[in-house]
Amino acid sequence: MRLRMTALLAALSMTALIAGGCANKEAVKTEEPAVATVKSDTTKPIKQTYDKAEGSDASAQKQIAAADSSANAANDQSGQSDRAVAGVAAFETVYFDFDKSDLRQDARDILSKNAGIMMKSKTALKLKIEGHCDERGSAEYNLALGERRAKSAMQYLITLGVQPDRLSFISYGKEKPAVPGSTEEAMAKNRRAEFMIDK
Amino acid sequence: MRKTFYILLFLVAFPAALPALAGNIEAVEVTAPGNRQLKLAVETPRSLNTSPNATSAREMSAVIAFDMNMSGTISAETREQLPAATPVPLAGTSYLPWSTAGFDLLVRGEYSITGDNLTVEFRLFDVLNQKMMTSKRYLGKIKDLRYFAHSFADEIMLFVTGEKGCFTTHVAYVSNQSGNKEIVIMNWDGYNQLQLTRNGSINLNPDFSPDGRELLFTSYKRGNPDLYKRALSNTVEVPVSNRKGLNITGSWSPDSSKIALTLSKDGNSEIYTLAKDGSRPVRLTVNSAIEVSPAWSPDGARIAFVSDRLGKPQIFIMNADGGNVRRLTTAGSYNVNPRWSPKGDKIAYARMSGGGFQIFTINSDGTGDTQLTSAGSSENPAWSPDGRFITFSSKRGGAEAIYVMRSDGSGQTRVSQGKGKTTQPAWSSH
Numbered sequence: 155m156r157l158r159m160t161a162l163l164a165a166l167s168m169t170a171l172i173a174g175g176c177a178n179k180e181a182v183k184t185e186e187p188a189v190a191t192v193k194s195d196t197t198k199p200i201k202q203t204y205d206k207a208e209g210s211d212a213s214a215q216k217q218i219a220a221a222d223s224s225a226n227a228a229n230d231q232s233g234q235s236d237r238a239v240a241g242v243a244a245f246e247t248v249y250f251d252f253d254k255s256d257l258r259q260d261a262r263d264i265l266s267k268n269a270g271i272m273m274k275s276k277t278a279l280k281l282k283i284e285g286h287c288d289e290r291g292s293a294e295y296n297l298a299l300g301e302r303r304a305k306s307a308m309q310y311l312i313t314l315g316v317q318p319d320r321l322s323f324i325s326y327g328k329e330k331p332a333v334p335g336s337t338e339e340a341m342a343k344n345r346r347a348e349f350m351i352d353k
Numbered sequence: 354m355r356k357t358f359y360i361l362l363f364l365v366a367f368p369a370a371l372p373a374l375a376g377n378i379e380a381v382e383v384t385a386p387g388n389r390q391l392k393l394a395v396e397t398p399r400s401l402n403t404s405p406n407a408t409s410a411r412e413m414s415a416v417i418a419f420d421m422n423m424s425g426t427i428s429a430e431t432r433e434q435l436p437a438a439t440p441v442p443l444a445g446t447s448y449l450p451w452s453t454a455g456f457d458l459l460v461r462g463e464y465s466i467t468g469d470n471l472t473v474e475f476r477l478f479d480v481l482n483q484k485m486m487t488s489k490r491y492l493g494k495i496k497d498l499r500y501f502a503h504s505f506a507d508e509i510m511l512f513v514t515g516e517k518g519c520f521t522t523h524v525a526y527v528s529n530q531s532g533n534k535e536i537v538i539m540n541w542d543g544y545n546q547l548q549l550t551r552n553g554s555i556n557l558n559p560d561f562s563p564d565g566r567e568l569l570f571t572s573y574k575r576g577n578p579d580l581y582k583r584a585l586s587n588t589v590e591v592p593v594s595n596r597k598g599l600n601i602t603g604s605w606s607p608d609s610s611k612i613a614l615t616l617s618k619d620g621n622s623e624i625y626t627l628a629k630d631g632s633r634p635v636r637l638t639v640n641s642a643i644e645v646s647p648a649w650s651p652d653g654a655r656i657a658f659v660s661d662r663l664g665k666p667q668i669f670i671m672n673a674d675g676g677n678v679r680r681l682t683t684a685g686s687y688n689v690n691p692r693w694s695p696k697g698d699k700i701a702y703a704r705m706s707g708g709g710f711q712i713f714t715i716n717s718d719g720t721g722d723t724q725l726t727s728a729g730s731s732e733n734p735a736w737s738p739d740g741r742f743i744t745f746s747s748k749r750g751g752a753e754a755i756y757v758m759r760s761d762g763s764g765q766t767r768v769s770q771g772k773g774k775t776t777q778p779a780w781s782s783h
Contacts, residue, residue: 253665290705290708291666291687291689291705292645292646292659292666292689292690292703292710292732292733293557293558293776293777294558294601294602294615294645294646294659294689294690295643295645295646295659295661295666295689297557297578297599297601297622297645298599298601298615298617298622298643298644298645299643301598301599301617301622302643324576324577324578325578325599326555329534329555329557330555336708
């Protein structure tokens with residue numbers, strides 16, 4: 155039953171993607187200016203943004219994703235240049251609830267976009283999906299939880315039609331937080347799956 | 354049976370002392386309040402050279418006093434040598450001033466330093482019965498002086514409790530002081546830190562081999578979280594398991610024939626055992642839940658582990674072949690990091706409470722669940738080889754550091770000295 159629902163959803167998303175190719179491009183473009191404004195955001199609490207993100211407010215979610223990708227750009231120069239080489243914008247990060255690896259609605263929306271980028275890319279782009287956790291919980295348990303997050307994101311991309319051999323996963327548990335700090339906001343940004351272009 | 358043996362050993366060692374000290378043997382086992390602790394004076398060792406090194410001498414007596422005070426069985430104080438017209442050799446020790454000052458035991462020492470060579474002799478005296486109990490002579494380098502003092506502290510524990518101390522053992526842990534999470538080793542009291550791994554990657558969960566000569570750990574050095582081992586005596590990191598997915602929380606079986614660990618090669622994190630070279634995986638758990646952190650019972654017959662099969666991580670126990678799984682912890686909604694005590698009676702673990710973790714111990718039959726820490730957030734407990742202490746990482750104000758406490762939770766003391774965040778301590782064997 156659940157499987158059939160997923161398949162239906164996948165089919166719907168695909169239709170949306172095919173029909174709305176332009177909209178998708180636009181979503182990718184909006185990322186550029188967002189990065190510039192986000193630097194200040196990461197330094198002050200963004201409670202409001204987070205609260206919205208818990209729902210399916212796409213713009214708030216995008217802001218978090220942008221904040222996240224700017225943080226990544228800072229500590230992962232090579233990832234940044236990979237993206238430039240591939241000629242695609244950064245894949246958006248998806249977020250999870252505490253101690254959960256099932257996909258929220260906002261995560262499914264983002265994964266649909268990410269799947270779209272994958273399926274439209276002319277090069278045989280490969281993705282490594284990194285599963286991450288917030289600082290709560292044991293490092294050991296979080297390694298397993300991070301892997302579940304990466305795999306549930308990967309499984310959804312496959313459901314949406316991405317070829318399995320273009321996807322791989324790794325868990326970093328709580329070892330590589332996107333943002334420092336122990337606030338709810340920081341932890342919400344750290345419970346995530348990131349999409350890295352795999353050479 | 355074991356206790357009888359200790360008392361016998363005690364009798365053989367110094368029968369005359371028995372009437373005076375017998376009551377305190379119980380205090381060692383129980384550490385109940387009301388039982389008076391033995392009082393020990395540690396005199397600053399006397400130099401046999403023309404050029405004494407007061408700093409070295411005081412460091413040695415301070416080490417012995419620290420170890421004894423941490424043990425909880427003896428209350429120790431460092432004391433300067435008694436003023437005398439001529440220095441009193443070890444053989445001519447007079448007891449009266451010490452018994453008058455209320456001491457039961459006395460450590461005196463003599464040392465000489467030539468170049469960077471150090472020779473030191475310590476003696477333990479029973480002040481009440483006016484007898485020498487034990488004497489040890491150490492020859493080595495000046496840099497060994499703390500080791501010599503710890504070694505004599507082990508000897509004092511043997512004479513007072515019938516069980517050798519663990520003061521010459523090591524603690525390995527994960528530190529990010531270098532900028533990356535690397536494995537570092539130090540003496541149990543935090544001195545002589547030495548960074549072992551230098552691969553610039555993420556290194557996690559060190560575990561000592563039963564002989565104390567090798568470490569198992571997980572490293573991302575080749576991209577995937579793989580299990581490696583290395584001898585303390587060299588720098589070669591040997592891959593043990595690099596199967597697809599997680600190769601984490603490796604734990605040597607007590608007879609060192611096997612390694613228990615978590616693998617996710619079959620699609621989900623499960624507990625397996627491997628032969629010690631990493632071959633022949635045997636799957637022990639079959640469950641769609643997360644299973645991590647296997648911890649062997651000291652007889653190797655059972656394994657404690659963490660599973661969220663009931664929704665949240667809890668500690669379970671199974672036979673070493675995977676049979677007879679039963680839940681151990683029933684209180685608390687998130688329990689992790691099990692470590693079996695060397696005597697087999699207890700399991701230490703960490704429970705999430707409030708925003709952090711606290712260390713608990715529970716009997717292996719599930720009774721006697723006891724909270725040991727309450728300050729800050731503490732996790733990753735590991736027992737000393739004699740079961741007297743538990744080391745753990747704790748965040749109390751500053752960055753996470755390594756602490757040691759007695760197994761009843763008393764005497765919580767920060768031991769790691771470095772900067773940066775230090776976590777996941779493992780305690781070596783004797």
